[in-house]
Amino acid sequence: MPLASRHLLGLEGMSKNDIQLILDTATSFREVLERPIKKVPTLQGKTIVNLFFESSTRTRTSFELAERRLSADVVNFSAESSSVRKGETLKDTARNIEMMKIDMVVMRHAAAGAAHFLSNVIGANIINAGDGAHEHPTQALLDMYTIREKFGKLEGLNVCIIGDIAHSRVALSNIYGLKTMGVTVSVCGPKTLIPKEIERLGVDVFYRVEDAIKVVDVLNVLRIQLERQNRPYFPSLREYRQYFGITRERLDKAERPITILHPGPVNRDVELSADVADSEHSLILQQVLNGVAVRMAVLYLLGTGK
Amino acid sequence: MRILLKNARVIDPSYGKDSIVDLLIVDGVIEKLGSNISAPKDIETYDLTSNIVAPGFIDMHVHLREPGFEYKETIESGCLAAAAGGFTAVGCMPNTNPPIDDAGIVRSIIERSKNVIGGIVDVYPIAAVTKGREGKELAPMMELAEAGAVGFTDDGAPVEHAEMMRRALEYASMMNKPVIQHAEEVSLTRGGVMNEGFVSTTLGMPPMPPVAEDLIVARDIHLVEYTKAQYHVAHISTAGAVELVRAAKFRGLPVTCEVTPHHFVLTDEAVRSFDTNTKMNPPLRSNDDVDAMKEGLRDGTIDVIATDHAPHSFDDKEVEFAYAPFGIVGLETAVGLAMTELVETKILSIINLIEKFSVNPRKILHLPAIRIEKGEKANLTILDPSLDWTVDTRQFKSKSKNSPFDGRRLRGKAVGIINNGVAYFSK
């Protein structure tokens, strides 16, 4: 059975079967990535545009690599949202791109819902590579893949997402995906960065890292956007690190080893101390590798079949 | 002009009239009112069996967009939309370009409206509180009032600073004009695009907390208590603000408020569609807030239904949600929505509805009262309470079609108006 939707806009509402299918398919692509020739002809003749209205070297590179390893033709279109806003609208940009006979669009955009909007105005398959603080489905899928690879399962695990939950598309997509897969999910961070009524998504809320550490198998540590300091969310990076930073000392208080994930790039010694980031419990580099495989899986599942 | 309306249910809350009669209107004046008026020769006769004739409705919160944004709406298209929606009058908002902060603009708007279907829709400009709506200096309010402004507001934006609000209230009260507030504490809503709550959390949208509205209403009510000046809350949308107005009224303060149809019909759940026609300011609120709107309408805390008719072109709205302008059109759906959601559901009687669309807003703006009696000027809205119809934005007379209600089934419609010696029927 193919995926229920011809787009990947988000994980909200995606079925357990579909998530399972993507993760299982990604396993095949992990094997491809180990080959001497890390390329398969699967998407030959397909043209994919990476439409990045927000700069994100990592995500774009990961998608581009995934696309090229599937033998797709790749076009990169980067523009800061603000400059596009002044002139051409997203609709115009998208329509122009469509006239160039594009099969799939991977889009990163600063506005929540932008990927939904795009899927309404053009016919290509749309993959959301992050829309504002809404969703970033491939990141959550690769996080889940990485956790599953380590533990051999997802169901029954306990994952806490820590950091700026209110402005994080990674957090939301992870919550949607992990909940569907039967994981116990919590969020942790200063109250100013926990969005209203998030408990209604079925997650626990911790304001103290120490409380979260007592119960979790995995900590998914989010990047603190340094520009958030311009608004009164927390007093200083120093205080953030002191109370919410993940350090060896804090982790040592846990009864069992805690696996560390981070969507990158890490602000070393802000949200995550360097020794934890580089420790044997950190899967941060594994996430990068799995990211390519998971994106290949998504591209394969959306780009083939009718 | 000679018109005979037969078998109409005439309701005039001003003197408790509610009976089925015939009306003969000659040259804009009600010449006869009674049963079985026989039709003189070559007179236009309308059988209004099962229809209601009410004092003319006014929408006291309309953005006509002219001058400055004629691609969204003009005085002409806005007045046509008002007529089609059953309104014989509109109050138009000052966030034009240039804004209505100059007597010449007030006069020109009134003048221009007189050319639309023989001036059937009275346009009452509501002028800016501050010059350029910038919140820095008072606009020339006495001059504006003399030119015809019926109230003052910086709508589109709040009068942010407390001292400016205090002085505006004091100054406007000399002319016996209300100050109308767009209640929003902007430091709390900066960057926001929708109501803060569970839905904004699940959509990752920058939120606008309801407390931002409550705060300004609370502050302003304290200023009203201090100045004793007349104050009106535009497009009230939170349970908290309704409660504050209720308490202020209980204390006898000259505080009134209006609600838009979308704030008593839709909740922020509608935003899940990412339809930019669900983006407005104040934003669509929670279910509890919608319940509070209905209760406020029922118990009289909310005096007026007004639309906040905010036309935007298709291209303006066909963008990412975050970049879309706030606002929707409302003139041509308001009466239908109110009849369907309030009268059909028995939250309001038809008499209450007429009060909120006609009697109360006219009182707030100190406009001459309408009386449906022999010898009075005919200023009438005709309602068909049992007409089932479907909203079709393509049929709108407004230049803009930005409505979240396209395709909605409604029961009850305004089917015609008579004013200034002209009749307009949309049925």
Add this chain to the structure above:
Amino acid sequence: MVIKSRVIDASGFERTLTRLAHEILERNKGAETIALVGIRTRGEYLAKRLAAKLQEIEKKELRVGFLDITLYRDDLRDNPSQPILKGTDIAFDVTDKNIILIDDVLYTGRTVRAALDELVDLGRPASIQLAVLVDRGHRELPIKADFVGKNIPTSIGEEVRVLITEVDGEDAVIVVERGAN
């Protein structure tokens, strides 16, 4: 399912595999340099069976791997049903090996073409030889098997099905009408 004929039964199946094993050893002068690669799904089980036979004869561990050729198919764009990936699993380096590629039925040759492309992406084998249980004819590509269990002349309207205990509960080769379930 209407079975038109049962071409090979369980004991014939076993004998055919034994013969194939001997032919493979004969041609390659023993099992020293060879490795078996089965094309998923049924080629995988045939490869395992053949490996067992070869080990029995040669008393030696044999390298066995499995190939999922889905990513190399030439009909992915038009195929309405999306194949589920089962993954390629070849734990050894194919370079310089004599690869015995194993599939159940040789028909158009398109599967073998995909398998050849995938194998050369994995390394540079010394040779690739093709072993199939059934050759039913109707080639669309210039491909020929090195080892054939049985040639079964068929019409286009027919379908040859290899049943194998691990998947189907019995060993047999049957001919059915196309489109039958």
